[in-house]
Amino acid sequence: MSNYRMGIVSSLDAIGEAAWNDLVARQTDANPFLSYAFLSALHDTGCASADTGWRPQYLCLWQGKALHAALPLYAKSHSYGEYVFDWAWADAYSRHGLPYYPKLLAAIPFTPVSGNRLLARDDAARQALVAALGELQKNAGLSSTHVLFPTETEAQLLQQAGFMLRSGVQFHWENRGYADFSDFLSTLERKKSKNIRAERRKVAEAGVTFRQVEGTEATAADWGFFYRCYANTYAEHHSTPYLNPAFFERIGKTMPQHILLVLAERDGAPIAASLVVHDRHALYGRYWGALEQVPCLHFETAYYQPLEFCIRRGIPAFEGGAQGEHKLARGFLPRQTWSAHWIAEPAFADAIRHFLRRESSGMGAYIDELNEHAPFKMLTAV
Structure with missing residues (x-):
């Protein structure tokens, strides 16, 4: 000292x-x-x-x-x-x-x-x-x-x-050099991979499509819609958001290279969003929310779309955040x-x-x- x-x-x-x-x-x-x-x-x-x-x-x-x-x-x-x-x-x-x-x-x-x-x-x-x-x-x-x-x-x-x-x-996913999402699914037990394919199919059959928007390309409208989803998640749990719009606006400008927004859309209108943070070592799951209820939409927006981003970018890991045993069946290990x-x-x-x-x-x-x-x-x- x-x-x-x-x-x-x-x-x-x-x-x-x-x-x-x-x-x-x-x-x-x-x-x-x-x-x-x-x-x-x-x-x-x-x-x-x-x-x-x-x-x-x-x-x-x-x-x-x-x-x-x-x-x-x-x-x-x-x-x-x-x-x-x-x-x-x-x-x-x-x-x-x-x-x-x-x-x-x-x-x-x-x-x-x-x-x-x-x-x-x-x-x-x-x-x-x-x-x-x-x-x-x-x-x-x-x-x-x-x-x-x-x-x-x-x-x-x-x-x-x-x-x-x-x-x-916590539950973290490890990228074992997968060529694509199907390659990842091929390493899972048959029942687990079948369930994941069924979940993704339900979302697609509901007419939902996705845009992966990197922070460097995100518009004010993208950020505004994401915050509506984020705040709605807290409202549904009768709680108050910890973070305000000014915070997200700030990091969108000061650290956009570390941010990915996943926007779910149906009939040309956004209905759900997730935000993840990433660097060359890992992708970190953070926030999600939806304005409409679609079966399995949460898994697709907050897990499967970010997993595809990890595989495409060669990011070694996806840290799924606090708690959540449901992540185990989707390839996340304790x-x-x-x-x-x-x-x-x-x-x-x-x-x-x-x-x-x-x-x-x-x-x-x-x-x-x-x-x-x-x-x-x-x-x-x-």
């Missing part, structure tokens, strides 16, 4: 786009959600701000004027938009008359995508960043610190620093995710530690069971 100057930054403007993106580019598991364009869009449009319960408190280490390490950190006044659920922990604090909020949260807001969280130029800076986080959380007087969806290596480093680890599961948690109150820390041990054992068994039901054909040894 003596080699670095520590600071808490409430705005990425204080770091600067070039310095931030240079640090991100040095990471082994970076993705577009760590970019200055994505994070600043969340903050500047008010989606992740103090007013919405996401007060930026980025922890940074400098040597001179050079940024050597940083942690995307927030003081949170609730647990919405996180995808690692600690509502029961907050409730237990409340029932004992103790405040759980605000808490410290290191995460990409509203984005359950694993990747680097402990951004650093080298191992020494990363170790110093963990030490700085330890000092911060002890001096802040807050209930807890949570690091969501770090890499496994980062999770282990945090565990060594006294954090408790929690595991979860992948373990991580989060790390530090609890200030010793009695609560002990109770949560016991809970996480039980949960971890059950999660391991769950992943094993899912793998036993993988949809791919068994390979016969020659």
